[in-house]
Amino acid sequence: MWNEEELIDSLARGEEFALEILFEHHYEALWKYVLVILKNTDDAKEVVNETFFRAFRHARHYQGKGSFTGWLFRIARNLSIDYIKKRNNEIELLSDIPEKVINDPLKEKLFEELYCLKEKYREIIILKDMAGYSIKEISQIMGITTSAVKTLHHRAIKRLRDKVRHVRRET
Amino acid sequence: MNCEEIELLIPDYINGELSIEINQLVEKHLTLCSSCKKNLEETKEIIENIRKISREIPEDLSNKIFLKESLLKELRIYRNTSPFLSALHRRKEEMKERIIDGFEKKKRYV
Numbered sequence: 001m002w003n004e005e006e007l008i009d010s011l012a013r014g015e016e017f018a019l020e021i022l023f024e025h026h027y028e029a030l031w032k033y034v035l036v037i038l039k040n041t042d043d044a045k046e047v048v049n050e051t052f053f054r055a056f057r058h059a060r061h062y063q064g065k066g067s068f069t070g071w072l073f074r075i076a077r078n079l080s081i082d083y084i085k086k087r088n089n090e091i092e093l094l095s096d097i098p099e100k101v102i103n104d105p106l107k108e109k110l111f112e113e114l115y116c117l118k119e120k121y122r123e124i125i126i127l128k129d130m131a132g133y134s135i136k137e138i139s140q141i142m143g144i145t146t147s148a149v150k151t152l153h154h155r156a157i158k159r160l161r162d163k164v165r166h167v168r169r170e171t
Numbered sequence: 172m173n174c175e176e177i178e179l180l181i182p183d184y185i186n187g188e189l190s191i192e193i194n195q196l197v198e199k200h201l202t203l204c205s206s207c208k209k210n211l212e213e214t215k216e217i218i219e220n221i222r223k224i225s226r227e228i229p230e231d232l233s234n235k236i237f238l239k240e241s242l243l244k245e246l247r248i249y250r251n252t253s254p255f256l257s258a259l260h261r262r263k264e265e266m267k268e269r270i271i272d273g274f275e276k277k278k279r280y281v
Contacts, residue, residue, distance in 0.1 A: 014250030014260060016243055023239055031235075032228050045234050049241075056242055057249075107220050114221075129218055130225035154179050160221075161213050 004068050011059045019056060026069065027052075029131035030076055036126050037080045039115060047083060051076040069133070070140030077123075077141075106167050113163045121156035128153055172196050177207045181214050 010018035030051060035044040055072050114122060120142075127133045127141060128149075135153075139146045177200050183189050184197050201208050250256045 011246075014246055014253070014256045016246060019242055019246055020239070023242065027235055027238075028230060031230060032225060035228065041231070045231060049234070049238050052238060052242055053245070056246065104220075106216075107224055110217065110220050111224055114224075125221060129221040130228075150179070150183075153182055157182060157214055157217060158178075160217050161210075164217065165213070 008059055008068055011056065022056075022068070023052065026072055029133070030072065032130050033073065033123075033126050034076055034080055036114065036122065036130070037077075037119075038083060043083050043087075047076060047079045050079055067137065067140040069137055073127070073141040074143070106164060109164045109167045110160060113160055116163075117156060117159060120152060121159060124149065124152045125156050125160070172200050174200075174204060174207055177201070177204070178210060181207075181211055182218070184211070185215055185218060 004022075007018045007022055011022065027048075031044065031048055034047045034051075035041065038044050038047065051072065054075050055068075059068075114125060117125070123142065124138065127138045128135075133141070135146050135149050138149045142149065144152075177197060180189060180193065180197055184194065189197065201211060250260055
């Protein structure tokens with residue numbers, strides 16, 4: 001089993017296996033993270049691609065400066081924020097909502113409410129419950145303390161719970 | 172423990188991230204408090220459904236393949252343009268060949 005530090009070292013030496021392992025490990029989570037933040041497949045594609053290019057290009061200067069995961073997500077986060085600013089809120093909603101989500105009233109409402117959450121709440125839900133990162137990893141990604149992560153997550157879940165309560169009653 | 176404290180601990184309780192001692196305190200409270208028990212059930216349902224949604228979000232496979240290939244291509248260019256790295260890589264390849272040769276020769280003798 002490789003640890004992240006060894007992989008970054010190998011990547012800096014130009015080893016292809018290190019790039020492949022890091023890429024496979026992070027792609028899916030990063031894709032979901034950016035897609036839910038930007039709500040648009042084309043924009044998400046551009047941001048994800050640019051994130052990986054930047055991270056891998058600078059990996060050799062990066063070594064030993066904290067969590068690579070945190071660094072990768074911070075790049076994605078900053079690029080996403082730039083994208084949102086650039087497009088002046090002219091958001092084209094995600095058109096390819098999965099069919100299984102549309103066919104379930106609770107999931108559909110949750111999906112909708114996830115987009116309506118404040119950015120920091122949405123971000124914490126994506127990282128914790130969708131991408132499965134630990135509290136410690138999220139604190140490195142967002143640059144906040146672990147107790148702040150826990151409080152934000154609690155508030156985000158509470159908001160979602162309040163918003164979907166009536167859907168639960170109807171079903 | 173009061174209801175407010177329990178509410179903060181519910182996500183960790185669901186994920187099994189609490190210490191045995193705290194876990195027991197939460198469980199004790201939940202047996203006595205119907206409102207917190209309801210909160211627990213609702214939170215569980217929300218987290219489970221968010222995970223389901225996450226699994227159902229389509230992965231853009233064609234972009235993934237394209238991106239991985241592009242990154243590998245860039246890595247090879249970077250490696251080849253750095254004299255130190257290309258020498259390191261050549262040495263590694265030569266060593267690999269020598270090991271394979273040695274192995275083949277051994278096989279022939281056996």
